[in-house]
Amino acid sequence: MVRRHAIGAHYGLRDWLMQRITGLVIALYSIVLVVALVAGRLPLDAWQEMFAHTWFKLATFLTLISVFLHAWVGMRDIIMDYIRAAAIRLALEVLVAAALVVYTGWAIQILWGVR
Amino acid sequence: MAAPTPTTSPRRTYRNINVSDLARYRLPLPGIVSILHRISGALLFFFLWLILWLLQASATDTARFHTLYANPLVKVIVFALLWSVMHHLCAGIRYLYLDVSHRATDLKPARQTALAVIVVSLVLTLIVGIKLW
Numbered sequence: 001m002v003r004r005h006a007i008g009a010h011y012g013l014r015d016w017l018m019q020r021i022t023g024l025v026i027a028l029y030s031i032v033l034v035v036a037l038v039a040g041r042l043p044l045d046a047w048q049e050m051f052a053h054t055w056f057k058l059a060t061f062l063t064l065i066s067v068f069l070h071a072w073v074g075m076r077d078i079i080m081d082y083i084r085a086a087a088i089r090l091a092l093e094v095l096v097a098a099a100l101v102v103y104t105g106w107a108i109q110i111l112w113g114v115r
Numbered sequence: 116m117a118a119p120t121p122t123t124s125p126r127r128t129y130r131n132i133n134v135s136d137l138a139r140y141r142l143p144l145p146g147i148v149s150i151l152h153r154i155s156g157a158l159l160f161f162f163l164w165l166i167l168w169l170l171q172a173s174a175t176d177t178a179r180f181h182t183l184y185a186n187p188l189v190k191v192i193v194f195a196l197l198w199s200v201m202h203h204l205c206a207g208i209r210y211l212y213l214d215v216s217h218r219a220t221d222l223k224p225a226r227q228t229a230l231a232v233i234v235v236s237l238v239l240t241l242i243v244g245i246k247l248w
Contacts, residue, residue, distance in 0.1 A: 015148055023211070034239075037243065044173065044175075048175070048177070049159060051175075074153075103163060110171045
């Protein structure tokens with residue numbers, strides 16, 4: 001049986017953990033990218049050539065999905081903190097979730113789309 | 116017999132502070148890092164469409180990327196987002212450290228790491244900003 005806690009001491013643990021794991025993935029990708037950029041190893045043509053590699057597409061995709069999940073937890077926290085009216089809160093959460101699903105589709109199109 | 120009068124002196128309390136109290140309320144350094152973490156995160160979410168657009172152009176179409184990036188408004192937003200990434204990254208690493216270390220939550224180390232986050236993220240923004248200009 002799957003226990004789902006809407007309230008109580010354990011509510012939010014999964015989100016808390018997901019925020020840290022996705023954060024680590026994003027941090028790793030960003031740090032490698034920034035170091036390569038500052039070291040001058042990443043001019044625009046070299047950057048574009050990277051996308052020919054499947055492993056780089058997958059690494060970028062994993063990072064983007066982590067960004068979207070991370071943004072979901074973060075934006076939901078912000079909405080829950082500042083918006084009290086249930087209808088507005090729900091509407092904003094739906095808006096954020098919808099945007100992130102659209103972005104996921106867009107990310108796939110960017111990474112695997114025809115040139 | 117009359118009830119004894121309370122001997123505690125009245126002290127200023129900050130419960131349910133209003134927006135109008137914000138200027139009066141002195142936020143400690145870790146608090147500043149915390150609210151900036153939230154603001155930078157929200158900023159990055161609001162401009163995710165621009166980030167993906169720039170990613171698409173940079174990965175597939177050099178000419179379109181240069182046209183897009185030459186726009187002064189885009190450039191200003193990109194630099195605001197660059198600071199957001201750096202601050203959010205540094206503050207995020209600090210939060211992971213706070214998760215695993217009890218000492219990190221002591222007043223003095225908490226203040227020191229908060230200051231470090233602000234300074235390091237500004238320096239990184241400057242270094243990468245010059246590179247991206």
